[in-house]
Amino acid sequence: xxxxxxxxxxxxxxxxxxxxxxxxxxxxxxxxxxxxxxxxxxxxxxxxxxxxxxxxxxxxxxxxxxxxxxxxxxxxxxxxxxxxxxxxxxxxxxxxxxxxxxxxxxxxxxxxxxxxxxxxxxxxxxxxxxxxxxxxxxxxxxxxxxxxxxxxxxxxxxxxxxxxxxxxxxxxxxxxxxxxxxxxxxxxxxxxxxxxxxxxxxxxxxxxxxxxxxxxxxxxxxxxxxxxxxxxxxxxxxxxxxxxxxxxxxxxxxxxxxxxxxxxxxxxxxxxxxxxxxxxxxxxxxxxxxxxxxxxxxxxxxxxxxxxx
Numbered sequence: 001x002x003x004x005x006x007x008x009x010x011x012x013x014x015x016x017x018x019x020x021x022x023x024x025x026x027x028x029x030x031x032x033x034x035x036x037x038x039x040x041x042x043x044x045x046x047x048x049x050x051x052x053x054x055x056x057x058x059x060x061x062x063x064x065x066x067x068x069x070x071x072x073x074x075x076x077x078x079x080x081x082x083x084x085x086x087x088x089x090x091x092x093x094x095x096x097x098x099x100x101x102x103x104x105x106x107x108x109x110x111x112x113x114x115x116x117x118x119x120x121x122x123x124x125x126x127x128x129x130x131x132x133x134x135x136x137x138x139x140x141x142x143x144x145x146x147x148x149x150x151x152x153x154x155x156x157x158x159x160x161x162x163x164x165x166x167x168x169x170x171x172x173x174x175x176x177x178x179x180x181x182x183x184x185x186x187x188x189x190x191x192x193x194x195x196x197x198x199x200x201x202x203x204x205x206x207x208x209x210x211x212x213x214x215x216x217x218x219x220x221x222x223x224x225x226x227x228x229x230x231x232x233x234x235x236x237x238x239x240x241x242x243x244x245x246x247x248x249x250x251x252x253x254x255x256x257x258x259x260x261x262x263x264x265x266x267x268x269x270x271x272x273x274x275x276x277x278x279x280x281x282x283x284x285x286x287x288x289x290x291x292x293x294x295x296x297x298x299x300x301x302x303x304x305x306x307x308x309x
Contacts, residue, residue: 036053036055036058037053037056037058041053046060050070050269051066051269052269052270057227059205059206059227059229059269061134061205061206063108064130064131064132064165065078065115067130067165070269070272071121071272071276072121072122073128075119075120076117076118076128078115078116078117079150079154081114081116081150081151082150083111087101088175089174089176091174091175100174104134105135107134110135112144112147113132113133113136113138113144114143114148114151115129115132116148116154121273123277124161124280124281126160126161126163126280127152127154127155127158127160127161127163128164129147129148129151129163129165130164131205133168136172137168138167138169138212139168139179140168140171140211140212141175141179142182145182145186148216149185149189151164152189152190152192152193153189156193156196161199161201161280161283162199162201163201164200164201164203164216164220165203166202166217167204168207168208168209168210168212169209169212170209170210170211170213179211182215183214183215184215186216187215187219190219199221199279199280199284200221201220201224201279201280202218202219203225203267203272204217204226204231205226205229207229207230207231207232208231209230209231209233210232210234213231214233218262221283222283223262223264224265224266225257225258225263225265225266225267226267227254228254228255230253231253231254231262232252236251236252239251254266
């Protein structure tokens with residue numbers, strides 16, 4: 001047996017021992033237990049605490065539907081968003097992009113990473129969106145872009161505020177320039193929302209990074225975050241290698257961004273519904289007053305015009 005075969009056999013032996021020692025992903029997902037700061041934690045106990053660790057207050061990742069349920073919507077409805085053609089570039093690496101999409105859809109029961117819904121939050125009709133990190137790391141491609149644009153258009157058509165919970169590592173590499181173009185498209189869509197004087201609230205969740213941070217996620221009229229969320233563009237090591245300085249331990253956390261003005265407030269999950277209600281009440285009242293003043297000014301102009309004629 002030559003040395004290459006010996007190394008190959010050794011690698012297979014190590015892999016088998018690791019698989020025996022550690023549970024597979026499917027076993028972990030089907031288990032009644034998860035882990036956090038103090039070790040094993042019952043998933044049921046975590047769920048009863050809004051998926052927040054009762055010991056360290058870590059806000060665990062949740063799906064868009066779980067988030068909508070926890071916010072206490074009145075009869076919210078998931079909207080069917082456009083789905084462009086899968087795999088426009090014919091991408092294949094260790095597996096094809098089509099297979100990755102198929103697996104992600106089966107795992108999450110979603111067509112794409114972004115879910116858009118409409119509903120009533122404590123008396124206010126809103127359009128809401130959220131990203132599922134379990135769908136290819138929450139990355140943004142053409143389908144996610146179309147979902148966000150659809151959500152914005154729905155908000156404009158129905159004159160509702162738009163609330164979004166972003167997460168994910170950035171634009172999806174399997175779609176390359178098509179995914180990158182989504183940064184421009186979503187930015188333009190948010191600008192249209194603002195031209196219509198409709199509030200846009202962003203709540204950062206862990207993690208939000210890359211092209212997601214560099215486009216629609218940083219354009220909120222008010223931006224708040226769940227505690228401890230990672231919010232970044234480039235990775236910590238990339239930034240450190242660029243600036244050639246030691247970065248603080250809390251660099252790129254929600255708390256760090258709050259201190260430096262990129263986040264307006266940190267809000268715990270249990271308080272999100274009341275916080276959104278309060279902010280929207282203030283913003284909608286302000287918009288109503290502005291529109292009322294504009295109407296009065298227009299009326300005065302018309303009266304003066306008639307008197308002059």
